[in-house]
Amino acid sequence: MSRIVPGEGLRRIILGDPQADRVVPPTGFTAQLTLLAAGAMAFLAVFALALSLAAGRLADRWGDELARTSTIRISAPQDQRTAQTMAAMQILETTAGVVFARVLDPAEQEALLAPWFGDQLDLSTLPFPQLIEIIEEDEGFDAVGLRLRLAAEVPGAVLDDHSRWRQPLVRAASRLRLLGWLSIGLIALSMAAMVTLAAQAALAATAPVIATLRLVGATDRYIAQAFIRRFTLRALGGAGLGTALGLVAVLMLPRAEIEAGVLTGLGFQGWHWALAFLIPVVAAGVAMLATGTATRRTLKRLT
Amino acid sequence: MIELENLGYSYGGAALFSDISVKLTPGSFHFLTGPSGAGKTTLLKLCYGALHPTVGVVRAFGNDLRDMERDDVSMLRRKVGVVHQDCQFLDHLSVADNIALPLAVSGRLDDAATSDMEELLAWVGLTDRASARPPELSGGERQRAALARAVIMSPDVVIADEPTGNVDWEMSQRLLRLLVELNKMGKAVLIATHDLSLIRAAKTSVQARVLRISNGRVQLAGADL
Numbered sequence: 001m002s003r004i005v006p007g008e009g010l011r012r013i014i015l016g017d018p019q020a021d022r023v024v025p026p027t028g029f030t031a032q033l034t035l036l037a038a039g040a041m042a043f044l045a046v047f048a049l050a051l052s053l054a055a056g057r058l059a060d061r062w063g064d065e066l067a068r069t070s071t072i073r074i075s076a077p078q079d080q081r082t083a084q085t086m087a088a089m090q091i092l093e094t095t096a097g098v099v100f101a102r103v104l105d106p107a108e109q110e111a112l113l114a115p116w117f118g119d120q121l122d123l124s125t126l127p128f129p130q131l132i133e134i135i136e137e138d139e140g141f142d143a144v145g146l147r148l149r150l151a152a153e154v155p156g157a158v159l160d161d162h163s164r165w166r167q168p169l170v171r172a173a174s175r176l177r178l179l180g181w182l183s184i185g186l187i188a189l190s191m192a193a194m195v196t197l198a199a200q201a202a203l204a205a206t207a208p209v210i211a212t213l214r215l216v217g218a219t220d221r222y223i224a225q226a227f228i229r230r231f232t233l234r235a236l237g238g239a240g241l242g243t244a245l246g247l248v249a250v251l252m253l254p255r256a257e258i259e260a261g262v263l264t265g266l267g268f269q270g271w272h273w274a275l276a277f278l279i280p281v282v283a284a285g286v287a288m289l290a291t292g293t294a295t296r297r298t299l300k301r302l303t
Numbered sequence: 304m305i306e307l308e309n310l311g312y313s314y315g316g317a318a319l320f321s322d323i324s325v326k327l328t329p330g331s332f333h334f335l336t337g338p339s340g341a342g343k344t345t346l347l348k349l350c351y352g353a354l355h356p357t358v359g360v361v362r363a364f365g366n367d368l369r370d371m372e373r374d375d376v377s378m379l380r381r382k383v384g385v386v387h388q389d390c391q392f393l394d395h396l397s398v399a400d401n402i403a404l405p406l407a408v409s410g411r412l413d414d415a416a417t418s419d420m421e422e423l424l425a426w427v428g429l430t431d432r433a434s435a436r437p438p439e440l441s442g443g444e445r446q447r448a449a450l451a452r453a454v455i456m457s458p459d460v461v462i463a464d465e466p467t468g469n470v471d472w473e474m475s476q477r478l479l480r481l482l483v484e485l486n487k488m489g490k491a492v493l494i495a496t497h498d499l500s501l502i503r504a505a506k507t508s509v510q511a512r513v514l515r516i517s518n519g520r521v522q523l524a525g526a527d528l
């Protein structure tokens with residue numbers, strides 16, 4: 001039996017042979033089902049894709065930004081703090097891999113605590129450590145060596161290379177991204193299952209038509225194409241509509257700069273918009289494969 | 304063109320017929336007769352690959368049907384016009400579209416085919432019924448439309464299963480005349496019928512062989528009718 005292979009492309013399916021489409025009688029209910037399923041799945045896929053891409057951006061940003069910065073915290077008695085800070089700065093100046101280091105002034109440290117303690121905080125009343133911000137080269141520095149030197153020369157200094165809290169955040173964002181792609185995969189599988197069921201129902205309902213077509217010399221390929229074309233176009237149409245609605249819904253979400261929060265910024269940026277427009281094409285491809293498989297299997301049984 | 308060699312067919316272990324050998328050669332005219340349930344329709348289906356024999360070989364145009372892929376069997380059916388007992392039309396298409404179906408499925412539906420189509424509709428007397436739907440046709444019109452569909456690809460063999468089963472005497476004679484005309488064009492014709500009057504009527508215009516299936520065997524019931 002001739003095989004309908006995906007490599008032959010959607011173009012041939014879409015342009016196809018309209019005569020072949022005409023010989024297969026209309027399959028009302030399954031047509032609506034395919035359209036609805038493709039639309040709903042595409043709508044969900046838009047959100048899954050947006051979530052995945054946003055999580056990916058978050059993971060990249062956290063990874064990039066936090067990986068290049070470290071902090072030294074100096075917890076020393078007030079009379080030794082300045083001396084220990086100067087000693088730490090001297091060590092940093094001679095540490096390979098450190099691009100820049102600076103001592104945070106009281107105003108900056110107060111700003112860091114403002115979300116928790118408010119704007120009116122006077123740091124001098126609290127035993128708050130002095131912070132030194134370090135900007136690293138891409139390759140980073142030898143954290144173990146730096147810790148040893150600090151331990152020897154600046155007893156109140158503690159190096160925090162951010163890995164302790166950066167890694168869980170990056171890992172969480174990466175998992176979220178993976179979850180998004182997994183959702184897209186599950187959506188594609190669900191759509192394939194629905195299209196397969198709809199195609200099988202349509203084939204079963206048109207068994208006498210198929211028998212007649214084979215009687216007059218129609219090949220399995222010809223019959224399959226009629227069904228594949230029909231279901232692919234329906235999936236394309238339904239998914240196109242679902243994607244459009246999904247994109248409108250994404251555009252209506254609160255924007256990141258207005259509402260701060262984990263889920264703000266869910267959406268598409270730059271070339272990622274192009275990925276959203278691929279959803280109907282992928283849906284049509286999934287429908288084409290699912291119908292092709294269902295048709296081949298059913299045709300073998302029918303004659 | 305189509306050769307059945309020592310053919311046998313069983314339904315669920317019970318032999319319907321066995322050891323049947325028949326040759327359909329260009330210009331030959333065969334009637335296949337016998338009581339209901341003797342296996343006439345089954346034998347016809349074996350000829351065009353809709354069924355596979357339990358034993359024996361069916362050769363069509365030199366090819367053993369057992370060795371043919373499904374799509375190759377479909378291609379073979381373009382050389383064998385079949386008038387099915389219940390006509391098997393697609394009710395959502397017009398009569399003209401149904402007749403043109405073999406051309407459509409073989410990608411030969413062009414302007415020349417449209418002109419042939421008009422000629423064919425006139426030949427079977429259905430010009431006025433071209434745009435009707437099959438359920439709107441009478442029994443005779445359905446049989447003539449089925450015959451037109453069977454011959455539109457100019458097949459080498461025409462197989463008809465009870466083509467006059469649902470029509471009156473006058474219409475059955477008209478259908479017979481069409482089949483005889485085809486035979487005179489060199490087509491091999493095989494007709495399954497239990498209507499002996501049809502066979503007798505054919506005697507006046509064609510050299511036909513009558514094969515009778517009885518007790519699971521085929522006998523030559525009469526020659527030179």
